[in-house]
Amino acid sequence: MDQTVCCYRHPDRETGIRCTRCDKPICPECMVNASVGFHCKDCVSQQGGTHVQARTIAGGSIAADPFLFTKILIGLNVLVFVLELAIGDRLALDLGLYAKCSHGPGTPTFGCGVADGEWYRVLTSAFVHNQPSPVHLLFNMLSLWWIGAPLEQRLGRARYLALYFVSALGSSAAVLAIAPGSLTIGASGAIFGLFGATAVYMRRMRYDMRPVVALLVLNLVFSFTWANVSWQGHLGGLVTGTIVAIGMLYAPRNRRDLVQWGTCAAMLVVSLAVSAIAVAQVTS
Structure with a gap:
């Protein structure tokens, strides 16, 4: 049986989306648009703005040609x-x-x-x-x-x-x-x-x-x-x-x-x- 995943800020809300920077589960209210995917509000606040550099799940840089x-x-x-x-x-x-x-x-x-x-x-x-x-x-x-x-x-x-x-x-x-x-x-x-x-x-x-x-x-x-x-x-x-x-x-x-x-x-x-x-x- 799959484990239910809920937003890290709203435990009552199930979600299938995760922050592409820190991998926390986030609901639509907590999503901040990034160049690739979404970031959570914690990552955005740590960067002091509404946009942070997109990273891969392993922390690598997003390349123009990823292949x-x-x-x-x-x-x-x-x-x-x-x-x-x-x-x-x-x-x-x-x-x-x-x-x-x-x-x-x-x-x-x-x-x-x-x-x-x-x-x-x-x-x-x-x-x-x-x-x-x-x-x-x-x-x-x-x-x-x-x-x-x-x-x-x-x-x-x-x-x-x-x-x-x-x-x-x-x-x-x-x-x-x-x-x-x-x-x-x-x-x-x-x-x-x-x-x-x-x-x-x-x-x-x-x-x-x-x-x-x-x-x-x-x-x-x-x-x-x-x-x-x-x-x-x-x-x-x-x-x-x-x-x-x-x-x-x-x-x-x-x-x-x-x-x-x-x-x-x-x-x-x-x-x-x-x-x-x-x-x-x-x-x-």
């Missing part, structure tokens, strides 16, 4: 894929996630791996996809647009980018820790982080979570049952993105920046530490 960075991420992935078609498998081997390559009779001598100092792979691998077929890229980019664009709008650009890249690092850490012997590529680990963040957002806003939970379960089943799919990367990205989103969306207002960026920094350190330990074990 710009999602478009840029998609463009970068497409650009790398075009380069793959032009250069061939060499690019995927040089940029993909690999702990340590093998050298010896009959073995490839491409690149080396993270164990040989190529730490850029923990991020560049998230921009490489299978070729020549565009199916892998197409599926990931559609998911990035459907899931990522709304999150960028709701979190703000800086927080969205932090979520994406920290999720990608968490995905790489899980792969290095669990399956260090396989070459892993694709943006799906970071996208699973966005899935987790979407679930946290819907919980935070008290929306019906059944659609996103069903979609997430289907993707997890796909990850564990299909061949050549890195369930390790998907799970690592999901866990990392979920934790980062909890820090961003449930941070207390008076310490919002500290909690949000502290959570991102903590998960960044954990991801790199797990990666370093995994690589050290492979080297030894």
Whole structure:
């Protein structure tokens, strides 16, 4: 049974509207128009006027193009894929996630791996996809647009980018820790982080979570049952993105920046530490 939400100033009035700045429930009498949504009278009085700068639910700035960075991420992935078609498998081997390559009779001598100092792979691998077929890229980019664009709008650009890249690092850490012997590529680990963040957002806003939970379960089943799919990367990205989103969306207002960026920094350190330990074990 859903809990009844009432205006914070008028407990006898039910409402489905919340202040876009502090998230308090407000009735029509307590709404003050903002450039995006409505603000409560407390937020307006704190700013000393009838208009305050609109913010996302996570405290980010409202951008003129709320989907710009999602478009840029998609463009970068497409650009790398075009380069793959032009250069061939060499690019995927040089940029993909690999702990340590093998050298010896009959073995490839491409690149080396993270164990040989190529730490850029923990991020560049998230921009490489299978070729020549565009199916892998197409599926990931559609998911990035459907899931990522709304999150960028709701979190703000800086927080969205932090979520994406920290999720990608968490995905790489899980792969290095669990399956260090396989070459892993694709943006799906970071996208699973966005899935987790979407679930946290819907919980935070008290929306019906059944659609996103069903979609997430289907993707997890796909990850564990299909061949050549890195369930390790998907799970690592999901866990990392979920934790980062909890820090961003449930941070207390008076310490919002500290909690949000502290959570991102903590998960960044954990991801790199797990990666370093995994690589050290492979080297030894």
